[in-house]
Amino acid sequence: MSCDSEVIMPHAPFDRRYIWIACAMALGAGFAIAGHMSFVLGFSFAPGPGFVSFVQTHGHVQLVGWTGLLIMGISMHVMPRMAGVPLARPQWRSWILWLMTWGLGLRIAGHSLVAYVQPSPGAEIILGAVVGSGVLELLGIGLYIALMRRTIGGAPGGELRPALQPILPYMRSMMVGWVLYAGLNLILLTAMAWQRQVAAPALWNDIAVRCFVGLVLLPVTFAFSVRFLPLYLRLAAPTWPVQRVACVYLLGWVVEIVVQIPPVQALMPQGSELLMHTGQLVKAASILGFIWRLGVFTRGHLAWLGPASSRRQRAPRQAKKADQAFGAFEGLIVSAYIWLVVAAGSELWSSLMGLSGWRAGISHDAVRHLYLMGFVTLLIFGIGVRMVPGLMQVRRIASPGLVRVTLWLGNAAVIGRVILVGLPGPLWQGIPGWAVQGARIAFAWSGILGLAAVFCLALNLWQTAKLAPAEAASAPASAPE
Ligand code: HEM
Structure with a gap:
């Protein structure tokens, strides 16, 4: 029997708890x-x-609790279907969720409190709990990776379906990234507790964050984009070398990061900056190349931005139907990609400035949030409202109007978050005082706007879940639409 034949596999139903806990982590x-x-x-x-x-707790919860749990929950549903095999151990999903939720809960409570407790046995217990959170998360992440490896390794004849082949480098990078991040996180929390500090060592913490963003988040969002955007945005199926673009991206990322590791930097103080900017340049160029080949901007008035080969004509009626069923999800996905262009463009600019010796780069904090709030979070909003109803066996989102509100709130949050810290210092000199004051106020409110956007998404998905047929939770779910 061919491994590509359409056999009905006993797939486990979608585990919605990952969605609810991810939203609760983000909101709470x-x-x-x-x-x-x-x-x-x-x-x-x-x-x-x-x-x-608070800075480190915020970063960790946003990465692992908000984006990470969503990646885990959705990948454990769609990857087995792409590989054409059932999830190897569906019962592990509860263990993984339990370990991650308790790990994150201990981290949020412990790390937020630690600075407010005087040295005492109580403080030792809190520091112990923070280290314990790292152990629980490492176990949860280890179990998740083991489950994914077992599942994909269980494909008939060890052969991967064509659906998985092109995105393989991204999936491998994701697995390495999860393990690296979880290991580093535990080591850094242990160092923090050992030295009785209120925060993990800053330089290494930054490397850990870069590992998660560069090896897990961006690769997963690229893999999901390659697989699902042709369907959701009516783009042509990718016929370009997806694997090669992924390898160039990873090469650039490795060069950029390895030279920033403190011992490597100490070994080659002169060359490390040059290599870092070169790696950054290659990485940013490969991201821009990826966007161009994907063809997200090939529809409507931005069509001239994409290659002709990636344009596909479909009846506009289909777009209208999708808009009625899922609201402005296309707007969310396209905005996410606009922010990705801005993020990669900013990195390209910073690397060129660095290589030419000019110190006019764009703040790393702004670039990081362009990627994380602008691209990843808006993409989650867009793909979430388009994909999750189908996973719950519902054919539409409960409130398309609320999707439009999410679109506005999400974009306003990104603008507020990045404009103040993102514009290079000299540019502020010529800007009138009222504009600077406006940027400050926008920054101050950006967190609340982001919170409101996630609340709209969570409410919409919650209402959608109520539309699901009663038997959906027990019935084997079909492949994602
Ligand atoms: C509008 C919403 C957001 C606001 C207002 C916000 C605010 C901040 C602030 C003020 C910092 C500290 C910056 C610094 O020390 O230079 C920070 C750091 C960080 N944020 Fe956000 N953020 C937002 C959204 C996000 C999202 C959605 C993610 C991830 C998905 C994220 C991940 C991070 C990370 C990883 C750090 C660095 C943490 C560390 O140094 O350990 N943020 N954020």
Whole structure:
């Protein structure tokens, strides 16, 4: 029997709990802390003693709790279907979720409190809990990777379906990235507790964050884009060398990051900056190349931006039907890609400035949020409202109007978050005072706007879940639409 034949596999139904817990993490901690921090910084309040702990807790929860849990939940559903095999151990999903939720819960509570407790046995317990959170997360992530490897390794004849082949480098990078991040996170939390500090060592913490963003988040979003955007945005199926573009991206990323590792930097203080900018240049160029080949901008008035081969004509009626069923999800996906162009363009600019010796790069904090809030989060909003109803066996989103509100709130949050810190210093010189004040106010409110956008998404998905047929939770789910 050919492994490509359409056999009905006993696939496990979609586990919605990952969606609810990811939204709860974002609303209760990730974006809530963001709202607090942006208010403090934007309105120039004095940051409290726990501010650095809040920064790291916010970063960790946004990465692992918000985007990470969504990646886990959705990949455990769609990857087995792409590989044409059932999930190897569906019961592990509960264990993974349990470990991750308790790990993240301990981290949020412990790391937020640690700066406010005097040295005492109580403080030792809190630091112990923070280290414990790293252990639980490492176990949860290890179990998730083991499950994905077992599942994909279980494809008939060890052969991968064509659906998985092109995105393989991205999936491998994701697995390496998860393990690297979880291991580094535990080591850094242990170092922090050992030295009785309120935050993990900054330089290594930055490397850990870069590992997660560069090896997990961007590769997964690229893989999902290659697989699902042709369907959702009516693009041509990719006939370009997806694997080669992925390898160039990974090569650029490795060069950029390896030379920033403290011992490597100490070994070659002269050459490391040059290599870092070269790696950054290659990475940014490969991202721009990826966007161009994907052809997201080939529809409507931006059509001239994409190659002719990636344009596909379909009846506009189909687009109208999708818009009625899922709201402005296309707007969300296209905005996400516009922010990705801005992020990669900013990195390209910074690398060229660095290589030419001019110190006029764009702040790393702004670029990071262009990727994370602008691209990844808006893409989650867009793909979420388009894909998740189908996974719950519902044919439409509960409120298309709320999707439009999410679109506006999400984009306003990105603009507010990046404009103040993103514009290079000299540019502010010629800008009138009222505009600077406006940018400050926008920054201050950006966290709350982001929180409101996630709330709209969560509410919409919750209402959608109520439309699902009662038997959906127990019936084997079909391949994602
Ligand atoms: C509008 C929403 C957001 C606001 C207002 C916000 C605010 C902040 C602030 C003020 C910092 C500290 C910056 C610094 O120290 O230079 C920060 C750091 C960070 N943020 Fe956000 N953020 C938002 C959204 C996000 C999202 C959606 C993600 C990830 C998906 C994210 C991930 C991070 C990371 C990884 C860090 C660095 C943490 C560290 O240094 O350990 N943020 N954010």
